[in-house]
Amino acid sequence: QQQVKQSPQSLIVQKGGISIINCAYENTAFDYFPWYQQFPGKGPALLIAIRPDVSEKKEGRFTISFNKSAKQFSLHIMDSQPGDSATYFCAASGGAAGNKLTFGGGTRVLVKP
Amino acid sequence: KAGVTQTPRYLIKTRGQQVTLSCSPISGHRSVSWYQQTPGQGLQFLFEYFSETQRNKGNFPGRFSGRQFSNSRSEMNVSTLELGDSALYLCASSLVQGAQYGYTFGSGTRLTVV
Numbered sequence: 001q002q003q004v005k006q007s008p009q010s011l012i013v014q015k016g017g018i019s020i021i022n023c024a025y026e027n028t029a030f031d032y033f034p035w036y037q038q039f040p041g042k043g044p045a046l047l048i049a050i051r052p053d054v055s056e057k058k059e060g061r062f063t064i065s066f067n068k069s070a071k072q073f074s075l076h077i078m079d080s081q082p083g084d085s086a087t088y089f090c091a092a093s094g095g096a097a098g099n100k101l102t103f104g105g106g107t108r109v110l111v112k113p
Numbered sequence: 114k115a116g117v118t119q120t121p122r123y124l125i126k127t128r129g130q131q132v133t134l135s136c137s138p139i140s141g142h143r144s145v146s147w148y149q150q151t152p153g154q155g156l157q158f159l160f161e162y163f164s165e166t167q168r169n170k171g172n173f174p175g176r177f178s179g180r181q182f183s184n185s186r187s188e189m190n191v192s193t194l195e196l197g198d199s200a201l202y203l204c205a206s207s208l209v210q211g212a213q214y215g216y217t218f219g220s221g222t223r224l225t226v227v
Contacts, residue, residue: 100161
């Protein structure tokens with residue numbers, strides 16, 4: 001009940017293209033869904049987050065889409081840039097899991113110039 | 114403002130030894146959480162401290178322990194190291210208890226057990 005599944009494991013996108021990463025969760029008590037971006041040698045950095053009462057949230061080129069009934073959420077990176085090349089993690093917290101984050105397995109994104 | 118500081122950045126230890134890792138949170142942040150990152154298991158929660166008290170603990174053996182001091186700095190200790198303990202150990206701080214208030218992660222301590 002604590003698992004968060006993330007796909008794909010890796011993706012390659014051309015500069016200017018759209019990167020889409022999907023996550024599915026099982027625990028319906030989760031109430032906070034962040035996305036983190038991690039560069040090599042660095043810790044994850046909070047990118048954008050959403051709560052289940054909202055279906056979409058946009059910050060700049062990054063958009064989270066949330067489907068509560070399907071227990072799925074996704075990250076869209078519009079106009080992908082080489083500087084977006086990083087590993088992206090979805091996560092969830094709340095309910096019996098408490099305040100800790102349960103992370104997805106990560107997606108390595110490579111943006112080709 | 115200064116970010117989350119973890120020391121040391123790299124560490125090599127021998128199997129059976131023990132190790133202590135340190136984390137200094139962002140000034141004013143009172144909550145510190147620890148995560149282990151490995152290629153096989155990904156990011157896994159170790160423990161969370163708030164006001165010098167452990168508030169939550171992940172599914173790790175008792176060899177993993179931690180503490181938080183009155184200035185919010187935190188340490189984690191791993192005793193009787195095993196090869197499988199090789200990982201990047203990440204510390205995250207937040208203003209108050211809870212990931213939903215916005216974690217800031219440090220760059221981690223890379224532990225290698227040989």
